[in-house]
Amino acid sequence: MLKQITRRCLSILLIASLLLSSLFISGVAIPETEGTDLPTVYVMGMGCPIVTMNPDGTKHFIYPIEIDTDEIMQIAKDNIDVYLRAVATQQWDEFCDLLCETIIPYFEEFKLSPDGEAHDGSYPDYPMTQQAIRERCKLLPNGQYPIQAFEFHYDFRLDPCAIADLLAQYIRDVKAVTGAEEVNLIGRCLGSNVVAAYLQKYGCEGLAQVLFTSSALLGAPLCSKSFCGELRLDGDAIERYLYDKDLSAVNTVTDIDDLDALLLSFITVFNDLGGLDLASFSFNQVLPKIYLKIFPRILQESFGTCPAFWSMVSDEDYEKAKETVFYGIDTADYAGLIEKIDTYHTAVQLQAKPLLKSVNDSGVPVHCVSKYGRQTIPVTDRADELSDGIVYTHDSSFGATTAKVDSHFHYFYMNRAQKDGRLDSISSDRQIDASSCWFPNKTWFIKDLAHGDFPDGIYDLFFKLLNDPRVTIHDLEDYPQFLVYDSENDQLLPLNSGNHDTTGRWRVSFLLAFVDLMQGLSRLMVKYIHERLHSEN
Numbered sequence: 001m002l003k004q005i006t007r008r009c010l011s012i013l014l015i016a017s018l019l020l021s022s023l024f025i026s027g028v029a030i031p032e033t034e035g036t037d038l039p040t041v042y043v044m045g046m047g048c049p050i051v052t053m054n055p056d057g058t059k060h061f062i063y064p065i066e067i068d069t070d071e072i073m074q075i076a077k078d079n080i081d082v083y084l085r086a087v088a089t090q091q092w093d094e095f096c097d098l099l100c101e102t103i104i105p106y107f108e109e110f111k112l113s114p115d116g117e118a119h120d121g122s123y124p125d126y127p128m129t130q131q132a133i134r135e136r137c138k139l140l141p142n143g144q145y146p147i148q149a150f151e152f153h154y155d156f157r158l159d160p161c162a163i164a165d166l167l168a169q170y171i172r173d174v175k176a177v178t179g180a181e182e183v184n185l186i187g188r189c190l191g192s193n194v195v196a197a198y199l200q201k202y203g204c205e206g207l208a209q210v211l212f213t214s215s216a217l218l219g220a221p222l223c224s225k226s227f228c229g230e231l232r233l234d235g236d237a238i239e240r241y242l243y244d245k246d247l248s249a250v251n252t253v254t255d256i257d258d259l260d261a262l263l264l265s266f267i268t269v270f271n272d273l274g275g276l277d278l279a280s281f282s283f284n285q286v287l288p289k290i291y292l293k294i295f296p297r298i299l300q301e302s303f304g305t306c307p308a309f310w311s312m313v314s315d316e317d318y319e320k321a322k323e324t325v326f327y328g329i330d331t332a333d334y335a336g337l338i339e340k341i342d343t344y345h346t347a348v349q350l351q352a353k354p355l356l357k358s359v360n361d362s363g364v365p366v367h368c369v370s371k372y373g374r375q376t377i378p379v380t381d382r383a384d385e386l387s388d389g390i391v392y393t394h395d396s397s398f399g400a401t402t403a404k405v406d407s408h409f410h411y412f413y414m415n416r417a418q419k420d421g422r423l424d425s426i427s428s429d430r431q432i433d434a435s436s437c438w439f440p441n442k443t444w445f446i447k448d449l450a451h452g453d454f455p456d457g458i459y460d461l462f463f464k465l466l467n468d469p470r471v472t473i474h475d476l477e478d479y480p481q482f483l484v485y486d487s488e489n490d491q492l493l494p495l496n497s498g499n500h501d502t503t504g505r506w507r508v509s510f511l512l513a514f515v516d517l518m519q520g521l522s523r524l525m526v527k528y529i530h531e532r533l534h535s536e537n
Contacts, residue, residue: 115336
């Protein structure tokens, strides 16, 4: 049991440290029959490939980072004695050295210089010139602009304030190519941070409206807590998270039918018997003893050198993150980086509310689309917060009051809301109170749609918002403030009492899971015996 727990702890530490490299990558499916009346500059989140040129003229990819998980797990297997010795003696230096030596080499090319700048001639592998804009700008049959024509990609490691300068030039180029006097501006995920930095530096002149979606402007919990070294496991959150993930790949890899369902049944039984709590307790006891031996070393050689990742550290974690990342080193060596992140934090993140309100009050409408109903990555001390799987819904909606991920507002809250006249601002599942949003009449919520998912169905809502800047939650009959995603038909539906309970997937009873587990194990045993008999004959 001890060996299994320590191996599990090592695996989680490794995976949590590497997860940031693929946090916000996602594909985008965009319809080609509808677009926007004005050009729409769509500032993407992280994920654009980062390259350098080889001497022979071919591209060398710095990002995506190729992570050999088999190699990592083999190292864990080969060095189990190191982990067991650390557990037995409570002397963690050898363990921490091995962990850092395993992870850091993967980020040798990805990291930036101590001043937060690219030092190797790397650049985003996506052409942003006027010529490239002309080639992508092909009007739809109805004369509208396709939304994908003006996607703005960038080196997502760099300072959002510096990226804002590139965005300003890109907007000028889009106007020059199209002849438009105004453009719409969308900020998605990390792109919201870039848009906010742009608004802070350049204002909103020449913009028709601004739309934020899946925003990380107020922070992204995995990034924020990783920079603090405050990862924490929660058994119930782990179970919910696994039910949210598509595990069907294990069936193909193992050639065992329905193994994914069997694993989920096992997780439920194991958690109800206290197994996940025991594993979480072990991890949560160990990490505070060793985080300063691990996180500063890893972050100083990877994400901690990237100003854009600092922009996703929440205000409540910012000072602790600086203490952690720069622990044990002379901060004078990182003066350039610290100046960049402090400037962004002070001028953009802390001023986000008055900044966006001033934009809206100036006549450039600010809209927001937020998602919820997903379990966030279960490695933070707030894993039960309502989220889209990556960003807390409170943050991505700019202030909504939310219930916990698997609960709803209690009677006393609803009674107070009724007295205050706020019932119309509360979702039918009693999980969201939109009255506390910065823009309560211009904020939409979509349930059961994950952070990185932007299917065709969501773009119909985008088009209606972008083509009528004056629209509010009261103006669209098909798109009221609270929606739910229908994955079978790829459409958004009004959230109501008949379709709002989408969290039943997390509430499998112990008895049902135990029966499914026994039946699944029985089928595996019968299959194994049959194959053995067949091979012997």
